[in-house]
Amino acid sequence: MGWLVAEALDQGLDQREILGRVKSHAEVRKLVRLVLKHERVRSAAVNVVFVDDAKMTDLNGTYLKHWYATDVLSFTLGERAKGPLEGEVYVNLDQAARQVQPILQR
Numbered sequence: 004m005g006w007l008v009a010e011a012l013d014q015g016l017d018q019r020e021i022l023g024r025v026k027s028h029a030e031v032r033k034l035v036r037l038v039l040k041h042e043r044v045r046s047a048a049v050n051v052v053f054v055d056d057a058k059m060t061d062l063n064g065t066y067l068k069h070w071y072a073t074d075v076l077s078f079t080l081g082e083r084a085k086g087p088l089e090g091e092v093y094v095n096l097d098q099a100a101r102q103v104q105p106i107l108q109r
Contacts, residue, residue, distance in 0.1 A: 031051050035049050035051060035092075039088075044088050046086070046087035046088065047087050047088040047089070047090070048087055048088070048089045048090075049088070049089075049090050049091070049092060050090075050091045050092070051091075051092045051094060052091060052092070052093045052094070053093075053094050053096050054093055054094070054095055054096070055095065055096060055097050056072040056095060056097040056098065057072075058093075058095075059072045059073060059076070059093065059095040059097075059098070060072045062076055062093055063076060066078070072095055072097065072098055073095065073098065074094070074095050074098040074099060074102060075092060075093065075094055075095065076092070076093045077090060077091065077092045077093070078090055078091045078093075
């Protein structure tokens with residue numbers, strides 16, 4: 004969620020508003036579209052997968068050899084030059100909950 008929040012902030016949205024909006028599939032879709040628009044990506048197929056610390060540690064270790072949890076991992080799938088951007092974004096909800104605490108306490 005870190006990059007989603009950061010990119011959405013670049014668009015002038017309030018942090019509390021962003022974090023409160025990530026409650027439904029439709030809201031996640033809106034945030035992804037916002038980021039893609041900001042990056043000037045016209046055509047994309049992006050999967051957003053929500054995981055916990057254990058799954059994120061496994062993914063981070065398997066693909067990047069970093070055996071610890073992180074907030075977000077993203078993977079490009081396919082060749083960008085040959086069509087729409089295809090990718091997956093893994094969001095660690097445990098880490099997001101930790102990271103949001105200082106924001107919510109403001």
